[in-house]
Amino acid sequence: MNRRRILAAGAAVALAGCVSYPGSDDEPPTSEGIVRDAIETRRHMHDLKARRTMTVETPAETVERVEQIARQPPAKQRIEVVESTDPDVPTGSVTVTNRATTWEYNPKTEVVNKQYHPNKVDTDRTRLVLETLLEDYRLSYEGTATVDGRTAHVIETKPPVDGIGPTIELVVGDTTYVMPVNLVQDRENLESGRTMWIDDEYRYPVKERTTIAVDGEVRHDLTVTYDHLEIDQGLPPGTFTYDPPKDATVETDGRKPAGVFESRSAAEEILPYDLPKPDVPDSYVLDRITVVERAPDVGGTTTTLWYNDPNVIARELYVAVRESQRFNPTASTLEEIDLDGHTAYRRDGGIQSVFWTCGGLSHEVSSLTDDAPLLEIASSVGCP
Template sequence: MRRRSFLAAGVTAAFAGCVQLPREAPPSSEELVRDALETRIGLTDLQGLRTVTVEEPSATVERTERILQRPPAERRLEVIQSTDPAVPMGTVSVRSRTEMWEFEPARGRVTNVSHPNRFIADRTRIVLESLLEEYDLEYEDTDTVGDRTAHVLHATPTADEEMSRSISVLVGDTQYVLPLATDEDVDFEEATVTRTFWIDDEHRYPVKERNVVSVDDDLLHGITFALDELAIDEGVDDDAFTYQPPDGVELVERGIEPVGIYDSLEEAATVVPYDLPEPDVPEPYELDRVTVIERGEHTIATSWYVDPEFTERELYVAVEEEQRFNEDVLEEVDLDGHEAYVRDGSLESVFWTCGELSYEVTSPMDDEPILEVASSIGCPAARRRTFELPARSAWSSVASAGQLSSAPSRSERSL
């Protein structure tokens, strides 16, 4: 990690006539954000105490949570102090690549969500990238956050956006929907969002962020995150990202439990009724896991390939026994003489069918050669194999009337 230090504004003269040295110029705002982005991309793990302060005209609540991360997928939050009744002390959130646990002590309930086939974005990285691309940055000064010296930056959107009743703001690794007004007398169209960031001088890492929605300097909603006792790349045990529910609590299970998650194509092939492709993927991608799920009478096998140096960079190859893409809303392309269809957007995908099987290659990175990966698979002579899948544990799900709950969801939000 790079560390810069400022020269004192002046040097005490030991002799008469000694010339005062000028103060070293502070780093530019863009340099600080680029350094923070580099730190985030390069770090292996992070630990600290995070204080979350939520301000509204009628009240202010605060909580302190212990946070452990191995970006982008693994994270553990434990609320150790709180004046927020929605997120009381004892709330726990644990997430891995394939599932999430939420413990709500006020309800005596644990929710387990299986998400074996889900991209998990590093939202802290996305925030930092958005600051460079979508905001004008202004350097203010240095400040102290916890026991650290930090540089203070103000961020103003470069483009005016039409206001509505709420604003969606990406704060750390969570999307926040901030209400602009609950009072009809408030002119919410005049609302502004002010964002301020504190970047640690030693590690060049964001250690504080404040977002304020206001009208004519009257605060409507504010949220502040501040990290203390920051530790980067000091090691986090694997056990931190597993969870065992306490005795006597209600367990709610949601999502699709996989038949299994396998380390190799050979292992996964023993539980699927068709041959699995072995695509040519770009370097340095390598196979990370193969997830197998059942949807009704159909089996879906998804092979996940990950860049080991940048684990957020993922792409997958999925094989299933029914066509689930709509040709009418996709662009048709030629795939070595076969009809294929592409999707652009937050996910880049190519879909095609071969015999009784449907194939998909998808990546969230728009610069990955997914058509070349699809071409390396082509239309194999897929021979269906008939056999009984191994028995697996019973799976029950509880339908949700809405979100998991507002309390645990808020406990996930971070720098």
């Protein structure tokens, strides 16, 4: 699928129940309070099914796509295009993603692209975009409107003075929209308008409209809307697996894992080394263990133990064991530290990490969130 036009990476809406307005019953809600509610809803949602309509209007054309979607954030999604006037994403297109694999089927070419990504780190893009809107944008409350027969709060957002860039990450649809280059060249005269509709009961965005104008003339108008929502109602088994059509050509990309296991003992049956038993916080559970094999001269066997908090989206950490050292001790991003008498290296940033080598194996403990006790977990692994 052509990601330069509309990159559909799934979407999410959560059922959080009604949230009372702050203050007295007569006091109207605030835009900041509603967005905060939406962030909390996103953090704790489990799954959704919906019908999503995406419409792009320009002076030259109007393109519309209607999709059936299913999501288990942050990693799992299924998108089936049921109607489309977009030549790059025709009716019948299918995208299915789980933790280890993504399938993309194009009915025009009858080709399925199967991409392996067993060790892909999944961020919660929707929550991050909401947090950016709350922290960096100017928000204003514009009353209520009806979306799919339900009451929604209308919030206008204005970016910082220099906050209009060539890409806009949408809240509704977990989608990246890329502006044409000629609009970027007119940045001084470019204006962006963004409106969100946040459902009153769900407290989560159910509609979004973004407009791009140059010298007051609207050049691009993108609207994304949900209807027929089913929130936290569970999804059928097999939702996030895919069987290609019999006549389709399957093209693969990425390294196929040697295995994805549910238990340490099952993984160790194919491993040349024993696995550690890290002491992780009680809120985390072992989600899966991935094993990727490479030739000894390019890395050898890497095993990753993935732990997540089932009650908070994208709150996960992993412990990796490698036959070769991945990190560069002299890198400026690493800080040398002491780990129970052993030399280790810490990295801060988007991914928090601790690296060390012991007994011929390289170890790593990493997390996307800064509340994970990485040093304590690393210490529990130690030097086996």
